[in-house]
Amino acid sequence: MNKYQIQGGTPLHGTITISGAKNAAVAIIPAALLVDGVCRIENIPQISDVTLILQILQELGADVRTVNRTTVDIDCSHIRNRQVPYELARKIRASYYLVGALLGRFGWAEVPLPGGCDLGGRPIDQHIKGFVAMGADVDVRNGLICAKVPGGRLSGGQIYLDMVSVGATMNIMLAGVLADGMTIIENAAKEPHIVDLANFLNSMGANIMGAGTDVIKIRGVKRLKGGTYSIIPDQIEAGTYMAAVAAAGGDVLIQNVIPKHLDCITAKLVEMGVDVEELDDAVRVRRFGPISRTNVKTMPYPGFPTDMQPQIAAVLCLATGTSVLTEGVWDSRYRYVDEFRRMGAHIQVDGKVAVIEGVPQLTGAPVNACDLRAGAAMVIAGLAAQGITEVGDIHHIERGYEDLVGKLSGVGANIRMITVPDEDAKSQVG
Incomplete structure (x- = not known):
């Protein structure tokens, strides 16, 4: 079984190029x-x-x-x-x-x-x-x-x-x-x-x-004919790396993006004390000071995307004060909360509302990706945490992120894929 192993606590610096959506x-x-x-x-x-x-x-x-x-x-x-x-x-x-x-x-x-x-x-x-x-x-x-x-x-x-x-x-x-x-x-x-x-x-x-x-x-129309088309950059992949810089700190240029598509994400990060500079086809994200609390509600576009909810939660776990996160789209988006708690986060969930009391530091722990975006959030938390985090069930993450380990390693993250024995296989042999 493959896992991501992350040694956290290192700010991110460099350039990340976003893939197609x-x-x-x-x-x-x-x-x-x-x-x-x-x-x-x-x-x-x-x-x-x-x-x-x-x-x-x-x-x-x-x-x-x-x-x-x-x-x-x-x-x-x-x-x-x-x-x-x-x-x-x-x-x-x-x-x-x-x-x-x-x-x-x-x-x-x-x-x-x-x-x-x-x-x-x-x-x-x-x-x-x-x-x-x-x-x-x-x-x-x-x-x-x-x-x-x-x-x-x-x-x-x-x-x-x-x-x-x-x-x-x-x-x-x-x-x-x-x-x-x-x-x-x-x-x-x-x-x-x-x-x-x-x-x-x-x-x-x-x-x-x-x-x-x-x-x-x-x-x-009667028929469609062939042709060539280029897919837009991935709004959620870009937002995920923006959240990673917000959580871990540092200075990263995220290129091959359409900044307009990121407006709702940018606005929340700026509220939280993150510096976001919009360029023609890139955003530069910097965070060196403390993270401020804020409230987030996910909504259909152009509102804050539900696919960014777990990632922003990872950042809010480290904010000063208490934040309120409201899920406005899906019913079961908080299954990742227990994984964050393993790392020392303080989160209480009632229905579609999560109350997050920020902590000064998360601590590395073994966690699992329960879905695609929750898995990305575990990686973000691991990048910011002290110690080693191992993220399991990474097949969920690979459904939606191209070369996540390579892109994060390229900006200084200490992350690698490791292979560990499958517990089910071991138990069957025994």
């Missing part, structure tokens, strides 16, 4: 199913979620060719298989985007219910509502999402999302680009990766208007 890549790659021709997708992050979604396309019959480390050519022209392999789909949350893409292209899809991080109830009812409004019959049975269009081709529909849902917004966009007529999504999510998906589809010939606002209009 995970949440954009895992939707844009399935969107290639809709394209008649070769898509060249650039700035793809080297993470396990992307590897899985590319494997799924290959299993469906796509021709996937690696051009270089961050670029692939995908040709889905000759796909005939529409049944997504169960073992691959169950490992990744974003597998549900295959429903919208396959429905849009073939009028038929059979996709296993998604896996990924367990953050409480993640219903797909808003996705289904959209597909039904466009003429599909949808049934969820035996762990499968089965969707079929009786006429073979979706029709435009008007969909009001009962709650702001990034996944449903993107899935309905995928389904709508080749549908007959106009599809309108009201109360749509506005995240940067939604705009990126719309820009990708439009660059291939789609007609999508309003992405980034709460009303998106998709006028169906």
Whole structure:
């Protein structure tokens, strides 16, 4: 079993380059199913979620060719298989985007219910509502999402999302680009990766208007053609390294970012006494003095992202005074709290509210990554702690962070991957 071993207490200095956005890549790659021709997708992050979604396309019959480390050519022209392999789909949350893409292209899809991080109830009812409004019959049975269009081709529909849902917004966009007529999504999510998906589809010939606002209009077209597209930088990866500098101290230039996407994160860090300088495509983050307490509530974009909640909690554990953290999106985002307590943090949770009383110092301890972002938060806490922290279950972290050890080592962190005997294997041998 692999773990991260961190000797904490060293400020960070240097430059980190941000990879392509995970949440954009895992939707844009399935969107290639809709394209008649070769898509060249650039700035793809080297993470396990992307590897899985590319494997799924290959299993469906796509021709996937690696051009270089961050670029692939995908040709889905000759796909005939529409049944997504169960073992691959169950490992990744974003597998549900295959429903919208396959429905849009073939009028038929059979996709296993998604896996990924367990953050409480993640219903797909808003996705289904959209597909039904466009003429599909949808049934969820035996762990499968089965969707079929009786006429073979979706029709435009008007969909009001009962709650702001990034996944449903993107899935309905995928389904709508080749549908007959106009599809309108009201109360749509506005995240940067939604705009990126719309820009990708439009660059291939789609007609999508309003992405980034709460009303998106998709006028169906007959076909999408091939082309080249570069994925935006990862907002959450950048925010994670900003939080790492805030917790551990130091001076780091974080490059290949869109500073506007980081406004909500920057604002909170500045409140906490961190110096953030915005440049054209970079931010410089410095922290040498004490961290001030603040209150944070996660909200849909442009609010503070739920995917940054555990990372900001790691910083607040070291703040002077008491901070209040309110989760406004998911039900079960605080499963990491017990891990922080092992390191000496003072956190009390009541429902969706965590009260964090800052401590002068965290202490290294063995901890586990219970999900992707919680795992990143454990690393941040370990960087700031005195002593050695070992982070287990790092497969969660590798779902969304490219070369985390290399990037942190490059700015002076004492972090390495170690291999330890698997306790289950040892017990079976005994």
